[in-house]
Structure formats: C-alpha cells, structure tokens
Amino acid sequence: MTLKPLTNFLFISVILLGCKTKSPEAQETRQIEIKDAQEVLDNKRQEKRERCLPILRASQHTEDYPKTNMITEAGIERGCLNISYDYSGCEKTHAHVYYKRIENTSPQELQLFVGVKEAGDCDMLLLGSGSFNLHDLEGHTAGKVILRIEGFEKPLTHIYTAE
Secondary structure (H helix, E strand, O other): OOHHHHHHHHHHHHHHHHOOOOOOOOOOOOOOOOOOHHHHHHHHHHHHHHHOEOEEEHHHOOOOOOEEOOEEEEEEEOOEEEEEEEEEEOOOOOEEEEEEEEOOOOOEEEEEEEEEOOOOOOOEEEEEEEEEEOHHHOOOOOEEEEEEEOOOOOOEEEEEOOO
C-alpha cells in the first residue's frame, strides 16, 4: 500500500512535466491588417475601372463612332458588360457603349448601343470586343437593371448590391 501514494506522485509528476507552456518570447504573433471599408470599396471600384471601360450617355455619341447592330455575343461578368461585335472597315479599332434610359419601367430598363470608331472605307468584316463598366448604371441601393442592346435579341439583367 505504500507504493500507491508514491506511484500516484510519480504519475502526476510525469503529467505535469509533460505539459509545457510556451514562454511569451516563443509565442508567434500575427498582425492582421484591418482595412477601412471605404478603402476596400475604392479598391474594388479602381479594379473595375482598370478591367472595363466606361459606358457613356447616348447624348455623348458622335459621328466618329457609327452604330453597329452586329452584336455576336453579350454577357455580364464581375460588374462588366462583355460584348463581341462585327464591324466593317480596313483596320482594327475600338468601340464605346452608349445608354439611354427607357422611361416608366420597373425595374429600370436601359437601351444600349455600340458605336465603333471609324475604321476606313474598306468593306472587310472585322471582329471586335470590349468590356464595359456597369457601375455607373447602378442606383444607390441594391437592385437590378434590364439592358436591351441594339443588335442583340436577348435582354440582359444586371443585379447589383448597394455599396
């Protein structure tokens, strides 16, 4: 019976010796960077601006960018309207997308058209594409807007969240 208290003492000693705590110097500290909400929002907007071009008001349309109704593809991805289009000309060029609000529609509907920069007097059929920023078409609260693109049969729905 005298061995039992000694055995218990040894057992408890082994357990206590096996449990080491880290000294404060040995503990690894991680710094977490907390960003301001406005900074995160500004970074997202900047990323979108770099990724896609602005969409202009129809009143900004000029004759230097004649309309093309030959839209081959259109889709929405990560806040950008991606469009592929055909146009006639001699050389590669670029395009703008223009919009006009359709009155008394809920949800809001917009009429869009693509204007392609003059590409010369040739009749070659060329393919172009571009990404255009949908941010300027959004309201101040969460919602959606219906995009009707001239030359593209199917309307697109852009759903967005409030920022």
